[in-house]
């Protein structure tokens with residue numbers, strides 16, 4: 001009892017003494033917490049954007065996505081390298097928090113996999129080589145890339161009841177920028193949809209000669225090992 005009481009008063013005085021130093025790290029901690037809140041606010045952020053593994057532990061601040069440990073290493077090795085930050089160890093800038101507020105894995109899918117045809121044969125995302133090949137298609141060649149100004153995206157953070165005062169404080173500046181984005185979207189979406197659907201069909205047919213289809217009569221087509229393959233769009 002005694003020791004608990006004296007510990008309480010001494011920690012109060014030391015907290016006062018350290019207040020100035022703590023202010024900076026409190027701000028940094030607040031930003032890190034907001035990034036984690038953004039992750040838990042949206043179901044798609046709970047899986048690695050690049051391979052689908054549960055429980056991403058890194059943020060890809062180049063893309064604005066949440067990724068797993070393995071993919072974070074691969075992303076750092078791309079050309080040009082992506083900038084990766086640990087969810088638990090890193091400090092985030094205000095700009096990075098603002099970016100993540102408007103992005104996340106659902107956004108990244110619409111942009112970096114916007115032209116990806118989910119019906120085409122999937123890359124084997126359990127195989128490190130396959131994941132890397134797919135990243136090169138996605139990021140270096142930008143094969144499925146769609147201009148972000150042409151997509152419709154509503155971050156979960158805007159509708160989710162905010163868990164902290166800090167998050168709701170900063171949401172007003174976000175809503176301002178989000179409404180300008182929305183205006184842009186309406187203007188160009190229809191034209192974009194028309195062109196993207198035709199080009200994604202072209203990508204699919206040129207890259208996927210082995211689309212499962214009716215084979216020659218009487219010949220059984222080999223079945224893909226679907227149990228070992230995860231697929232985007234599923």
Ligand SMILES: [Zn+2]
Pocket residue numbers: 048049050051052053067068069070071072
């Ligand atoms: Zn991953």
